[in-house]
Amino acid sequence: MLLIACPYCGESRPEAEFRYGGEAHLARTPDSLDDDGWTGFLYARGNPKGLHFERWRHIHGCGRFFNAVRHTVTDKFVTTYPAGEGRPDLSSPEFAEKVAEASR
Amino acid sequence: MQKFSALALLAKAFGGHQGWQPQWRSPEPKPAYDVVIIGAGGHGLATAFYLASEHGIRNIAVLEKGWLGGGNTGRNTTIIRSNYLFDESAALYDHAVKLWEGLSQALNYNVMYSPRGVLMLAHNIHDIQSFKRHVHANRLNGVDNEWLTPDEIQAFVPALNVFGKVRYPILGGALQRRGGTARHDAVAWGYARAADALGVDIIQNCEVTAIRRGADGAVEAVETSRGTIRAKKIGVVAAGNTSVVMGMADVRMPLESYPLQALVSEPIKPMFPCVVMSNTIHAYISQSDKGELVIGAGTDAYTSYSQTGGLHITTHTLDAICELVPTVRRMRMLRNWGGIVDVTPDRSPIIGLTPVPGLFVNCGWGTGGFKATPGSGHVFAHTIARGTPHEIAAPFALDRFKAGRLIDEAAAAAVAH
Ligand SMILES: Cc1cc2nc3c(=O)[nH]c(=O)nc-3n(C[C@H](O)[C@H](O)[C@H](O)COP(=O)(O)OP(=O)(O)OC[C@H]3O[C@@H](n4cnc5c(N)ncnc54)[C@H](O)[C@@H]3O)c2cc1C
Numbered sequence: 001m002l003l004i005a006c007p008y009c010g011e012s013r014p015e016a017e018f019r020y021g022g023e024a025h026l027a028r029t030p031d032s033l034d035d036d037g038w039t040g041f042l043y044a045r046g047n048p049k050g051l052h053f054e055r056w057r058h059i060h061g062c063g064r065f066f067n068a069v070r071h072t073v074t075d076k077f078v079t080t081y082p083a084g085e086g087r088p089d090l091s092s093p094e095f096a097e098k099v100a101e102a103s104r
Numbered sequence: 105m106q107k108f109s110a111l112a113l114l115a116k117a118f119g120g121h122q123g124w125q126p127q128w129r130s131p132e133p134k135p136a137y138d139v140v141i142i143g144a145g146g147h148g149l150a151t152a153f154y155l156a157s158e159h160g161i162r163n164i165a166v167l168e169k170g171w172l173g174g175g176n177t178g179r180n181t182t183i184i185r186s187n188y189l190f191d192e193s194a195a196l197y198d199h200a201v202k203l204w205e206g207l208s209q210a211l212n213y214n215v216m217y218s219p220r221g222v223l224m225l226a227h228n229i230h231d232i233q234s235f236k237r238h239v240h241a242n243r244l245n246g247v248d249n250e251w252l253t254p255d256e257i258q259a260f261v262p263a264l265n266v267f268g269k270v271r272y273p274i275l276g277g278a279l280q281r282r283g284g285t286a287r288h289d290a291v292a293w294g295y296a297r298a299a300d301a302l303g304v305d306i307i308q309n310c311e312v313t314a315i316r317r318g319a320d321g322a323v324e325a326v327e328t329s330r331g332t333i334r335a336k337k338i339g340v341v342a343a344g345n346t347s348v349v350m351g352m353a354d355v356r357m358p359l360e361s362y363p364l365q366a367l368v369s370e371p372i373k374p375m376f377p378c379v380v381m382s383n384t385i386h387a388y389i390s391q392s393d394k395g396e397l398v399i400g401a402g403t404d405a406y407t408s409y410s411q412t413g414g415l416h417i418t419t420h421t422l423d424a425i426c427e428l429v430p431t432v433r434r435m436r437m438l439r440n441w442g443g444i445v446d447v448t449p450d451r452s453p454i455i456g457l458t459p460v461p462g463l464f465v466n467c468g469w470g471t472g473g474f475k476a477t478p479g480s481g482h483v484f485a486h487t488i489a490r491g492t493p494h495e496i497a498a499p500f501a502l503d504r505f506k507a508g509r510l511i512d513e514a515a516a517a518a519v520a521h
């Protein structure tokens with residue numbers, strides 16, 4: 001069971017309190033209204049083996065949605081951040097140590 | 105190829121079992137092949153076998169990053185059935201069941217296909233309605249499936265707690281008698297041996313790291329941990345790793361990879377005459393010929409390539425098993441493992457052409473593709489050889505997501521395995 005840090009509650013809590021919400025930052029842009037755009041938005045997923053930007057919801061806690069970066073081979077989290085914020089820049093020095101640790 | 109028979113076995117027994125040959129070669133990769141298959145699981149090996157045996161294409165390499173059958177083929181709970189709801193699925197999975205019936209003979213390898221029946225338990229009104237609908241739909245498609253009352257279930261599987269006081273009582277069930285199990289490793293080994301005998305090169309410890317394309321966009325070669333291998337046709341059969349491999353050709357797939365777990369108990373005397381499944385409380389159980397209870401758990405909630413799953417997922421299934429089969433409550437479990445399954449939005453597989461010329465894909469079997477192994481390889485081989493989909497495979501093309509022609513077994517309740 002994962003331990004997940006809710007950015008609102010500021011605490012690491014067991015996975016059982018959360019609901020997974022799939023890939024994050026999938027935006028429906030105006031030019032995605034053709035068939036290819038819709039197909040991509042509805043169905044295509046990055047599904048990376050490595051760092052994954054994903055949505056979680058603290059359903060049995062504060063109830064709010066947030067985003068997380070997790071390494072899908074080790075299942076270790078790099079960071080979590082409130083919904084609506086842009087993707088964190090993982091190449092910045094602030095994350096260097098955390099990304100390395102999550103990949104180990 | 106050394107042929108297996110009772111006589112050969114007897115003769116070798118008298119010779120102290122000396123002189124058995126390796127069942128397949130370990131060739132060095134050649135610089136080029138007519139067809140390269142990525143992934144030596146059951147589906148990839150079956151594809152190579154049918155390409156060689158039915159389409160006369162023998163200059164084939166099957167590339168495997170680990171060992172053959174080491175992926176989901178060697179990790180699954182081996183349930184075979186074809187009682188899917190939709191016509192397209194019934195055609196595909198029943199094509200496989202028909203091939204299972206003669207597979208040991210066709211491969212000269214005992215795959216231990218055992219049509220002992222698959223019983224799916226109904227625990228509430230919705231289950232009853234949905235399973236009866238399946239029974240009728242299946243019959244219209246010529247697929248056997250029948251409704252059992254609680255009394256009939258108790259008589260068929262005495263170990264089940266049908267009339268006890270339980271949270272989710274057993275109200276009936278659907279039984280497909282032609283369903284059952286097969287020996288998973290033997291399926292991989294049997295196809296590998298038969299394909300190898302027809303000249304197919306199975307190259308293990310050979311990870312594909314890139315797909316090279318020409319100026320016209322068509323595939324030209326793969327880069328591997330054992331060098332460049334050229335091919336004009338490439339078939340991707342990489343299960344949980346399909347998104348990664350297809351990413352090498354810049355194709356974003358409608359797939360998510362999840363851990364799925366199973367476990368086996370210590371061996372005991374025969375007590376399960378068939379496979380028992382319960383989707384509603386998520387438990388499924390069968391007994392191997394060695395006597396171990398083979399138990400399948402669910403997927404984790406999140407995508408992962410870890411090949412392990414959370415303990416709470418197995419616990420959940422074991423809770424259900426303890427209630428369904430109280431006699432096994434104190435049994436010890438011997439092993440627990442995970443595989444990574446590639447799940448599509450409609451829980452149906454993807455078989456066919458891709459936007460990249462020369463690149464074919466067979467994936468998305470998710471939690472339930474073992475049962476389809478022979479049929480999947482058979483229709484995929486046809487699709488690669490002809491360059492157009494086999495008629496059974498056609499509805500499962502990748503472009504169904506754009507066309508909106510989903511084959512929504514996800515909503516068809518009996519989806520699990
Ligand atoms: C725990 C569990 C229980 C299951 N139970 C059932 C069941 O009861 N009934 C049922 O029908 N199905 C079941 N399934 C699903 C079934 O196992 C799969 O759908 C099926 O085995 C897939 O076969 P495959 O040959 O496509 O994949 P795999 O056997 O996984 O083969 C894919 C191969 O591709 C290789 N590969 C990946 N990337 C690369 C690369 N870059 N280069 C080279 N090689 C690569 C992998 O190493 C792997 O060997 C279960 C799965 C699991 C995990």
Ligand SMILES: [Zn+2]
Pocket residue numbers: 006007008009010058061062063064
């Ligand atoms: Zn919270």
